[in-house]
Amino acid sequence: MKVALIGATGFVGAALLDELLGRGHEVTALARHPEKLAVRDHLKVVRADVLKAEDVKAAVSGVDAVLSAYNAGWTNPNIYNDFMIGSRAIAEGTKAAGVARYLVVGGAGSLYINGQQLVDSPDFPAAIKPGATAARDMLTELQSETTLDWTLLSPPIALHLGERGERTGQYRVGKDELLMQPDGAPGTISVADLAVALVDALEQGTHQRERFTVGY
Template identity: 55%
Template sequence: MHFFSPSGKSFSDSYDTATKTLTVGSNRRQDEDQPGFDSERNQQRRHSVTALVRHPENRAISDPQLTVQKGDAQHEEEITTLVAGHNAVVSAYNAGWTNPNLYDDFLAGSQAIQRGIRKAGVKRLLVVGGAGSLEAAPGLQLVDTPQLPAGWKPGALAARDYLNILKQETDLEWTFLSPTIRLEPGERTARFRQNLEQPVFEE
């Protein structure tokens, strides 16, 4: 796990006390195991989560701490309405890896979410981006290397370019999270290592 935050806050800083969090894009691969919702941990810390999804009928989880809400991340005013009353937003928005307009739609949706949160008066934003903005070497980001698979390029470029946009944000307390370069199914260990702008590799 890698994080970039102008405030110096890490991923966990928003979650040390009870929060009401809205998640966007909780169908992404990072969340396939119980779609991003850790019931036991949320109950222990008294978290409540609203999952914003396009198709709530596809979500099978039933938990008193979780509310599944239909919504479209591309609609700024809808985001503003739905996020009101929450303490933080976790955005794992992705316009779809098979979407031929992935790059433009990703940037449009991500910025709509950002503007909607700002209008709602919610300060804390955590963005789950990609590994493309991490450095393969000093001054060289992974997205700009020839080793990056062509199929990953549009999404990786969009996430990197959105990070550059986000760096201009001064009203929100934001953190940009980059997962490991490769995500594979495996046993949950509840342990992770973190870094800033360089990848973390398996020891």
């Protein structure tokens, strides 16, 4: 399959790149700084600014699917606006290129626990709330999308710990509720297995026009 990948130099995007190439897909990676990506078989790197829909359109034309792990940067003081601008540009560029299948890594903040989204809980960390709110608002916009055949994967909240972790190929699937462990603690997953779950959805055609979450 020919796949365009956005965010390949990031924490989650790098795992997605490994997973896609490991399964034999032809990957076009969009990057502002292509030199950050090493030369690899079946990988083409295209210089593109994902804040510009026309750049996205040009880069993804001809692929079977677009995968986005776009993140505007957790330390970016303008993260909310930049995240929304980038997410909208990626979606618009994908549509303009005539690519229907669009898979996105979202945020954990839009998952529900006890009837409330995590991002709205009083103890949600203030430092990441703007970015988490943007990810929640991006999901809301996707839910009214009528052209793209979209899928959004919300990771468990422990993914932010920054550990690459082991690739086991195993995971549980949930939908809108935060997955919990048997001891009552929030679920977790390695970023490698998060990538497995999203590429599984790509290959199997599952979770179309819906959000899902995963965890051990």
